[in-house]
Amino acid sequence: MSVQDDLTSVQRCLDDLFRSVGRLEKQLGSGGLDMRRVRADADHLRESVALLSAAASSPGTPRKPELVTIPDTPYDRSLWIDTDDEGLGAHHGPGH
DSSP, rough: HHHHHHHHHHHHHHHHHEEEEEHHHHHHHHOHHHHHHHHHHOOOOOOOHHHHHHHHHHHOOOOOOOOOOOOOOOOGGGGGTTTTOOTOSSSTHHHH
């Protein structure tokens, strides 16, 4: 399945969710804290999926993050010769 197919499937499920929440509101009323919370959560989910759809459809947006390999070898200590070890404690012993 493509990303667009998956997003379409999610949108259909959201539409079903909104219909079900609407039926619950008719039966239980929309003034209760629990019902308001369910409605707000459904609204946030719809907004999040809309943002995801927009990001997926915009050109130039990478589909997967680029992985960066970090070597296991120790860093060259000469890179830090001219730096201070502020906050790390003295490595030359006291008085130096």
